[in-house]
Amino acid sequence: MQDKNILIIGASSGIGYALAKSLQDKGATLFTAGRQQPNGVQSTHMTWDITQTPALDALNQLPGVLHGLVYCPGTINLKPFQRLTMVDYRNDLEINVLGAVSALQAAYTPLKASKGASVVLFSTVAAKLGMGLHSSVSVAKSAVEGLTKSLAAELAPFKVRVNAVAPSLTDTPLAESAGLLGDDNKRESASKRHPLNRYGTPDDIASMAAYLLSEQASWITGQIIGVDGGMGSLK
Template sequence: MTLFSGKTILIIGASSGIGHALALHLQEQGATLITAGRRQPEGVQSQHFTWDVSQPAGDTFATLPDTLHGLVYCPGTINLKPFQRLQPDDYQTDLQINVLGAVDAIKAAFTALKKPKNASVVLFSTVAAKVGMGLHSSVSVAKSAVEGLAKSLASEFAPYQIRVNALAPSLTDTPLAVNLLEGERRDAANKRHPLGRVGQPEDIAAMAAFLLSDQATWITGQVIGVDGGMGTLK
């Protein structure tokens, strides 16, 4: 029997990057997948809900199954600008995509997550919520809110045996970060990390899968850095 046999996992944002790597990993491990996003993920067998997370979910998830063993909310933003160039709309967009979309998804899935008595919710922050980085004020505001949400919900959901944790990656080689990893920028980005390289989607997906698994049933309310050492080492 594989690790996720008999488990149904909802992944929002599984069409690329970390979410796609996670979906492929869970599929190999026997999970039944439900996905949500603007398009059906390639190579992933799933019940798919079409949803642009920049918009409220509305009744998108009206036909979710009765039982969910896990929910992963992967969408994120990289909106790097000097503070003086950022407009209120930038902050609102980052909050919608990173935080309010997660709130919508968790609300829709809450009843189904209560049923198995060992469900897991995984959210995504960033190392920039811990380490001050110039040009990151908008995304840092949004991802700091994700961390607060994760800790608050971990406390509120504990009586239902629903675990809630957040991962805080550093720069990861995904389509979202492609402009930050062109040419000489990649070498510079690698050197900024104590382990000498930027992250790969599979690095982050592996930790997300662990948090979803029965191997992590005593872990909740945590913000876990998967960042090549950037968050804690010099």
Template structure:
């Protein structure tokens, strides 16, 4: 049974991952809220990634898997974005992630082989209008992940999931009616938006021993958007 730490696992993709992992692993969820996971087989740690220091006393000596879920979706024209917006996106997506990994690095090294799973975005590799802030923050994650994977191989594996638009509370304003949902689905070669379960399945795989020879990779779980050009 592996010890898995989810940062932000109380809703959306993080919650789906927790549900996927809870029965065959010992799952620790560090998040601001608790109500969605109250009945689950997990250990909760009160934690805000942007402001708090992780309480290490509640974690095991060895951590076999880490998933960092907090993120943002800021889609606005560049000319209207203040510097503070870039700083906020970088803070929640990247700087807070670095802080977490630095704090639990000894626990990750204590595992026989630990796995870190991070989240980027299809926007980090595709030039998409109105995505300058979030694409910059997610691009930092991809570069960081590859460098970290190289530095800590073979002890720690590091991989990134880069979704397209996924049906989560964070993306609600883009999918909150049938017209928006249909238009979003049509933009993808597979003609639907992603689900939290789509992301949970690949995260579970990357945390497991089934992926023990995979590190430093960015997985585009995006309905084919980043690689396929089809009639639209």
């Protein structure tokens, strides 16, 4: 990753932050975007509230050549179907899908210019495995998976790879704020739901994203890769 220009959207916490720290250690030149500058990360930062400003306006300091783009923002909005509103669905779609589309359109020319870029998006195990209370986020992340595959096909002639990582429950501030890992009992219960008997860490997911950005993954595109402790495939 030495001297590679990588844009991480949502690098101030959780998986995005773990990835930014890892890539910084590997010598990448980082560009970050989000509402907050990530602490302890050396980057060209562009302030962007996905719900307020078009990416074409906010991502105004991108380099002419971009070797990687990672879109990390996500939502956890778990409610019974009858309690979900159209506002909930629109919000999940806006943050998970339309924000990614906006960012990709803003970075389209620099990505093509690299003649070997990698795009990493994020889905969820709930897009593959039917899970109650997840209909809104599952709809949004399923759209991310469709976007991943369609763009992978469209951009393959330009040697731009597009893949998505599909985690299960990961110990991030987002999961904490949703109350999923709020106390020892919830943490123990979350661990037991996974075949490997633990929930994920940001580094677990960031490691796969870093791999997909690297030359080692140069023959991988159009894939949805589960990093989920076995939940998506094992009983």
